[in-house]
Amino acid sequence: MPPRARPRPKILIVLHQETSSPGRVGHMLLEEGFDLDIRRPPLGDELPCTLDGHAGAVVFGGPMSANDEDEFVRRETDWLQIPLKENRPFLGICLG
Template identity: 80%
Template structure:
């Protein structure tokens, strides 16, 4: 529920049953209300973020290159709003890829057809290390990656898809991996996405759930610090 007493964060989701998950929980605990919009279901995006403290654009099974989808074009163009108004903006997976397209970069699959579906190592760049301590392993569920937009700062890399996290200017951020999944969300993704585990480079479902027991605590701690860096409020971790 949106309240005028607390600052709002615009939450952009891409499926009827999608959830902002841990990101949403942390932002609410930090004192924000969530204004949830689902453009594929016809929800409009605001013409200005003057009534919002920032925006988070989440992932989805569609491609940022699906330009025949009206909402993909509309949403990619809409990213001009937070960029022009210098509002905090975070793109996660598809959200990051749409931001890259908006900034003139490219979104493509791996040249050998490899995917990142499961837990994979993450390597912080020197610029990334200056900001925070990054997790050694992160959770992925994607078949495409992105080039680094011009004038963007690369913050983290991986072996298969080298561009994993970037900052554009002072307020816009993109990450290829997922820190927002609750345990229930991961179980749902493993069930509904099981057909993708046969793709080259993907890990079997048991490794998704087993890896969570080992690495999720570090990913959660990083996510809280990352959101605090973006939105400027202490995050309960």
């Protein structure tokens, strides 16, 4: 029986527009053997309550400001405590 393939670690990718992509960062992560879990909070995607199933997170920017009053911006700002509390790798690009 062939050995089981080990599951690929996932990186949480947070995007803010329907047409946004993780671009070069995403390509590099895929090349390094990670799967991407893409979420778009402005479009209704929930962020996980823990990063137990993820190796880390990357939060990308968008047309809004981190200081905007949009509900998803507040939820996302509060969510940033999760990777910090769990001591998970975290990269914020622009809004992050």
